[in-house]
Amino acid sequence: MEFQLLGAVEAWEQKSQLDLGPRKQRFTFAVLALHANQLVPVDRLVDLTWPARPPRTAHHAIHVSVSRLRRAIADAGAGRCDADIITRGSAYMLKVNPLSIDVHRFRAVVRGAREETDDTVKASLLRHALSMWHGPPLADVTTPDAAAVLCHGLEEARLAALEECLDAELRLGRHASVVDELTDLVAEHPYRQRLQALLMLALYRCGRVTDALDAYRAARARLADEQALEPESRLSDLQRAILCADPALDAPLVRSPSRTQLPHEIWSFVRTEPFSEDVVVDVRDLSKCYGATWAVNGLTFTARKGEVLGLLGPNGAGKTTTLRMLSTVVAPTRGQFCVAGVPGTRHNDVRKVVGVLPENAGCPGHQTGLEFLAYHARLFGHSRGEARDRAARLFALVGLGDGGGARIATYSRGMRQRLGLARALVNDPAVVLLDEPTIGLDPPGQRDVLTLIRTIAEARGLTVLLATHAVPEVERICTGVLILERGRLVSNQVMT
Numbered sequence: 001m002e003f004q005l006l007g008a009v010e011a012w013e014q015k016s017q018l019d020l021g022p023r024k025q026r027f028t029f030a031v032l033a034l035h036a037n038q039l040v041p042v043d044r045l046v047d048l049t050w051p052a053r054p055p056r057t058a059h060h061a062i063h064v065s066v067s068r069l070r071r072a073i074a075d076a077g078a079g080r081c082d083a084d085i086i087t088r089g090s091a092y093m094l095k096v097n098p099l100s101i102d103v104h105r106f107r108a109v110v111r112g113a114r115e116e117t118d119d120t121v122k123a124s125l126l127r128h129a130l131s132m133w134h135g136p137p138l139a140d141v142t143t144p145d146a147a148a149v150l151c152h153g154l155e156e157a158r159l160a161a162l163e164e165c166l167d168a169e170l171r172l173g174r175h176a177s178v179v180d181e182l183t184d185l186v187a188e189h190p191y192r193q194r195l196q197a198l199l200m201l202a203l204y205r206c207g208r209v210t211d212a213l214d215a216y217r218a219a220r221a222r223l224a225d226e227q228a229l230e231p232e233s234r235l236s237d238l239q240r241a242i243l244c245a246d247p248a249l250d251a252p253l254v255r256s257p258s259r260t261q262l263p264h265e266i267w268s269f270v271r272t273e274p275f276s277e278d279v280v281v282d283v284r285d286l287s288k289c290y291g292a293t294w295a296v297n298g299l300t301f302t303a304r305k306g307e308v309l310g311l312l313g314p315n316g317a318g319k320t321t322t323l324r325m326l327s328t329v330v331a332p333t334r335g336q337f338c339v340a341g342v343p344g345t346r347h348n349d350v351r352k353v354v355g356v357l358p359e360n361a362g363c364p365g366h367q368t369g370l371e372f373l374a375y376h377a378r379l380f381g382h383s384r385g386e387a388r389d390r391a392a393r394l395f396a397l398v399g400l401g402d403g404g405g406a407r408i409a410t411y412s413r414g415m416r417q418r419l420g421l422a423r424a425l426v427n428d429p430a431v432v433l434l435d436e437p438t439i440g441l442d443p444p445g446q447r448d449v450l451t452l453i454r455t456i457a458e459a460r461g462l463t464v465l466l467a468t469h470a471v472p473e474v475e476r477i478c479t480g481v482l483i484l485e486r487g488r489l490v491s492n493q494v495m496t
């Protein structure tokens, strides 16, 4: 489930929007989501909803709203515990993965951008974070009083991120492309002196020296007339530097970064792992570029024996490309990896230690499941008899029971996924790569397949990398999660 607070308040499960009810009910939801995983007293919800004079029925109205919200979430999640509103005394808490809420994702990406030393990456992460905004926070549910209490800090965070982004873009020599945006921003926020300074610098670098000096004069007059303030030294120093054409103000020479200047470290703000003998997957700076698109950029992580690591991200985040590189189907543009001690450059050896369930695994409908598995066991060099035994064992392991004699064409989607999983295990791999293994399955089918994956991983000490765009899948079975956005790792967490 995905929740949007930056703009109109909305909740989405897959592609359907949840009905969060009338305005006050959506407002209650928004307050709980802003304080995800924290208790919010009913009294506070009442004060925020009716700041002037709450009606006598106010507490009751909040209880009714919460119970309707709870039902809407449960119905949409079809029984999966994706998010839930729990009661503790006279307080409520929305229990949810905070990264399914845009406000918390925004803050996480901005935090990551601040740690980034490469301005290209920093600017692109900040632009991405800013793109999560679809309007003022809680736009369709809040009142001016409540917005002043709940949203002021958020709006300030957006402006600070925007200033940092424009600053990085100016350092990258992009003055021509940001000057109009800066002009609009200064008109909208006339007292933000950092924006004024950025505009003056952009104008100067565009060769518009008079406009840069006019901008300073206008800013100084406005500050004096309306705020009785003097400009900060950053503005007056900049004006002096412009007047004497200080070379320090010149636009930087834009060079394409050399290989050694590219960021090799990802920012992992939760999980850091020391090297250990247990490490079965070791990925360093793995990157893939298609034309101008970095499908995966600078991915670094490790996975230990027995770990079920989720690769979580929206469409196009780079999950499939990562798995395709690790299964040696696609060659990395940069970086390296090692699986079970085998370097990624030794393709044939990697394929012996890796099992793969691709996103759209095709199975020949005319074969029986057992024939299909035995065929693949033969490809890994097993004798005919061994291949048959192995096929039967795996068939039972994935819970396909007695259906071995039936043709695959008669299998349900869930049975095909189980078969695909069995095929991924046919070579006794150390690592299994699963790309959206539950796609197209109904909720009970999804639960079954996920439980099966976890059980097999535990029983066999397998390391599993599971690509998915569904937060609940990760919560259900993963021991850790890597969150990808536009090819970059934005978070690396242990699941608790």
Ligand SMILES: Nc1ncnc2c1ncn2[C@@H]1O[C@H](COP(=O)(O)OP(=O)(O)OP(=O)(O)O)[C@@H](O)[C@H]1O
Binding pocket: 290, 293, 294, 295, 296, 313, 314, 315, 316, 317, 318, 319, 320, 321, 322, 469
């Ligand atoms: N063969 C290709 N040629 C060109 N671009 C590609 C190719 N494969 C992937 N891409 C691009 O790389 C980016 C990452 O794609 P990828 O399929 O790895 O993402 P994903 O996270 O698996 O997405 P999804 O959930 O939609 O499967 C996308 O912008 C995609 O268009």
